[in-house]
Amino acid sequence: MRQKRTNDPEGMRRRVLDVAEESFQARGYHASSLGDLMAAAGVTGGALHHHFPTKKALALAVIEERVAAAVDQTWIAPVRAASSAREGVRAVFEAVAAELERQGFVRGCPLNNLAHELSLADPDFRIALAGIFAGWRLAIADKLRVDRQAGRDEGTDPERYATLAVAAYSGAMSMAKTAQDAGLLRDCLAGLEQGAPSSQSGLVERRRRRVLPRPRTL
Template sequence: MLLWKKLHWSCTIGNRRTNDPQGVRRRIVDTAYDTFVRQGYIATGMLEIREKASVSGGAMAHHFPAKCQLGLAVIRDRVTQAVRQTWIEPLDVSLDAPAAIDLIFGNIISELTYKGSVSGCPLNNMAMEISHHDPEMRAALSEIFAAWHDALSAKFQADVAAGRTVGMNPNSLATLVIALYSGAMAIAKTRQDVGALIDCRTELAALLASKYRMQ
């Protein structure tokens, strides 16, 4: 999701000048997303984002007159996409919830191990920082949590309907999975170590195995 100079950024092809305002906007949002995830929303200034994105003050003001507007764009355009790609899409294509959850944890652990650093969950990072500061951003973050929860709950409910599991509450179990993942990711970020995610993956697999019928 990382893409790396003025209002209506332009280039010259021969004598023809082409404008790409949407490309400028994407570059600003992508740069802001990366910076917010790594160092936090509050600690990041608009000037820093503008310089990293290589855009002029006029371009920045045109697309995002205020930092909160940029924060909303990051949440709606990038954080939503990150949750969808990381969680919701694997849930859609996996046979059952346990297989999907184990795959998701495995992918995340492998990616973080390869990177050698843990920036944390983009959704959790922004929720912890700004939920008390901006009602509109809080509402946008809440919508992402709701979509994530709905996808997990729907997968558990589909497993119940298919007779794979009995005696469980899809809604509460979805809440548990999100809470466990969020907490494990916070620990992993603090320690800069994926051990908490590995432990969470193992315990979740055992818990879900106890609730599912043997295939």
């Protein structure tokens, strides 16, 4: 009888963050109890407390490591890689809408979900979340500045467009989550592109309002 236990600090920390990220999204911060998280992650109280002294510390880690990464992966990287800012925004809207329709239910935007619940609850939360929003907007605005240097989209103000794009996405996702209808994202994108200047906006296909098959009973 040897080795009853194998210490794996990074792995255990990762497992806890995985479970916490998931639960905070699905149930929210206050509705997620540490007991549930411990059970779901297969972690004891001692281990959890060792890596995250308080629930707040855990949430802060989720925000700074997971939520920020999600925004990076979903939005910032695709926009940077796109041919233009507008095209990047369009592509992300459509990619997310398609993914949600495939999933069959809408869980909402990770950043906005936590932002609404925690922004007013604690200044540390608020600062961390506000920083992610700012980085998100900055990435879009920077991309648009590059476009303008190339002579494209000169009638568009970068900061304003970035704010509008982020706001439209956040709000559309909020509605889509409440209505459990990913089509609202497509409607919002269509409205966004409708007002686009100097775009050969041909017939954008009429929205197909599809009732999501799995309305997510919690």
